Amino acid sequence: MERVSKTYEIVRLPGLFGRRGTEQILDVVTNFTLAVAPGEFVSVIGPSGCGKTTVLFLLAGLRDPTGGTIDVDGRPPREAVRAGVSSVIFQQPVLFEWLTTEGNVLLPLRLRDPRWWFWRGRRRGYLPTVGQLLRTVELEAFAHYYPDKLSGGMQQRVAIARALTLDPRVLLMDEPFGALDEITRDRMNLELLRLYEDRGLTIVFVTHSIEEAVFLADRVVVMSRGVSPRTRSSIVTEVRVDLPRPRQLALKEDPAFFQKVREGRAALREAQMTS
Ligand SMILES: Nc1ncnc2c1ncn2[C@@H]1O[C@H](COP(=O)(O)OP(=O)(O)OP(=O)(O)O)[C@@H](O)[C@H]1O
Ligand SMILES: [Mg+2]
Structure with missing residues (x-):
């Protein structure tokens, strides 16, 4: 700056x-x-x-x-x-409540390519990457949880994993x-x-x-x-x-x-x- x-x-x-x-x-x-x-x-x-x-x-x-x-x-x-x-992490986790932990972490990849009709196929290919990110923030066991079932600290960890999705x-x-x-x-x-x-x-x-x-x-x-x-x-x-x-x-x-x-x-x- x-x-x-x-x-x-x-x-x-x-x-x-x-x-x-x-x-x-x-x-x-x-x-x-x-x-x-x-x-x-x-x-x-x-x-x-x-x-x-x-x-x-x-x-x-x-x-x-x-x-x-x-x-x-x-x-x-x-x-x-x-x-x-670059990637931003806000004071609040800002997760999408209708998406699971996995869905939230996948979101940046989903948004990067607007061809939604290919998404199902692409999603499968990305799952190993998401698994690894969730391991990084120690949330693998919570991949299928929705945000309202996670504590504040866990939600912020999901937000961190999501910020790392695009490496x-x-x-x-x-x-x-x-x-x-x-x-x-x-x-x-x-x-x-x-x-x-x-x-x-x-x-x-x-x-x-x-x-x-x-x-x-x-x-x-x-x-x-x-x-x-x-x-x-x-x-x-x-x-x-x-x-x-x-x-x-x-x-x-x-x-x-x-x-x-x-x-x-x-x-x-x-x-x-x-x-
Ligand atoms: N969109 C906006 N329109 C007008 N004024 C704004 C806007 N956003 C922030 N401000 C003003 O800019 C100043 C700085 O705000 P900012 O949010 O950057 O502060 P901060 O240092 O992050 O504060 P905090 O520690 O409380 O989070 C404040 O006086 C605020 O009222
Ligand atoms: Mg501030």
């Missing part, structure tokens, strides 16, 4: 006697420059409403920037998603474990790290939690609501997390980890002051 900005027009009241209505322009993302290297894990933190989801949606091509340029593996964001290069190289994640209890969240963090290391993924991960951001990432980007007077951008600072990998939960007891969390917290305090 190179000098990216995004403004929203939030109010438009009809003007009197045909005059132009009132508009309020909200600058959400300003001068946002971020280069994520292949294989890098970047977390984004910042106060509520500072534009984290907006940044992720811009990267996923779900919103268009007002200014600046965005490039995902040499392509515009929307094309990268369409080509299966993306880039994962864009928006507080994916925000709704989970702490123990489940720890487990999901470890599973995510295992996937990240096994598949050589590149990840941009939005979270509210400084601990989670530091535990997972190589770099934590701290955003503020509004523009930081020091950097003249939405990014207040970046904290480099040079802790060794593979990471285990024991790392959370390490003084080096505490130090990084402390740096993150100080940056977040600065971010809060600019808003």
